[in-house]
Amino acid sequence: MTRSNGSEDRRTRGSIRVRGNSLQVRVFSGKDPVTGKDVYLTESVKGTDKAAYKAADKVQTRLLAEVDSQRATSSNATFAYAASEWLRVSELEDSTRELYVGYIDRTINPAFGSTPVRKMTTRMLENLYAELRRCRVRCDRKPFVEHKAAGDHDCKEAKCKPHKCSPLSTSAVRQVHSIISGILGAADRWDWIPGNPAKAAKRPKQKQPQPEPPSSAEAARLAEEAFRRDDDWGTLVWFVMTTGVRRGELCALKWSSIDLDEGVVEIRRSYRLRRGVGTEKDTKTHQMRRIALDTETVVLLMEHRDRWRDRLATADVDLTDDMYVFTGIRKADPTAPYSPHAVSSRYKEMADRLGIKTHLHALRHYSATELLTAGTDLRTVAGRLGHGGGGATTLKVYAAWVAASDRKAAELLGSRMPKVTRKPRDKKSAD
Known part of the structure; x- marks a missing residue:
């Protein structure tokens, strides 16, 4: 350790030098692994008197201890360089x-x-x-x-x-x-x-999610209008209402994923369209899930399949399992998926014509809230929606409906409890 006026051999590891009205403590901490340059830990102490030098000695001892215990900084890399390296090695979805x-x-x-x-x-x-x-x-x-x-x-x-x-x-x-x-x-x-x-940084508080599903009456109007436009579109809207699938999952759905005999659909993939280029990828949670279908939905899907078989038969083409269930109206080709943007745009235009302020994703909320209000348990709803965390996400998003379901369960349990005949209180004994 040395005290100098500006020049020191880095092999001495540390120095204290005068910088204006302060003392600068410098400790050599090794070579930068990125730039290959020498790296120094520095700290300033106000003053140049004897007390300041004594304080600087203590700072130097602390910095040397940090270096020796390998807690010292080892890189002068800029944040931009660190960001580029992080992006290079991180496994991220393209989107x-x-x-x-x-x-x-x-x-x-x-x-x-x-x-x-x-x-x-x-x-x-x-x-x-x-x-x-x-x-x-x-x-x-x-x-x-x-x-x-x-x-x-x-x-x-x-x-x-x-x-x-x-x-x-x-x-x-x-x-x-x-x-x-x-x-x-x-x-x-x-x-x-x-x-x-x-x-340790404090982030802005996350606002409580406030889903706004359409009411039962609005959902009925939306479904009725969708079928009035055409049966294919009506089936699509009905399917989203009853299953709560995400838009990308809907567009990626193929006939191979639907078992109409068992009344089950498997959600395995999602479709995204970015700058005109469509790609299939894993679901949001990277997990496959199975969703049970109600009888009415099964019937509608059967009719939807039969319609496509008849259409393709006119061109001597067979409907195969690797074809998409839903396809666009402008390009009615089951070998190509429905554009996610087109689905959202068509649904929004339909809702606006009905005077209903909503969007396609709100049908997912509708499916969840209807199930919870009906008393379906949280884990089942989370499984159908594809939420992770064993229902933690579902509870956070749909807390109000879970509370309503809990109240309904309490009333149901109370109504099934045996009736107890209570003796009237004796007024004298009470006194």
């Missing part, structure tokens, strides 16, 4: 990867990209979350114009507008936190930093 890259490019790297990961702190993260909840572009509160085109341009023609602060939603900020936590967690595992500061 998830695109989502993460968008957040990193638009929000995270502009804030921390050039910051060394070893300098990331919990307070920095919480400051970012607070700024994003105020303004998604983290403006300095000074007026400016948001230009819609690069370079020299006519703002009026490009429709450039004065900036108005728009906060990032709570769920989006929580997503940003999740990505940052993943990156810093990887840096921690790789020994680039001594710990993950995101673990």
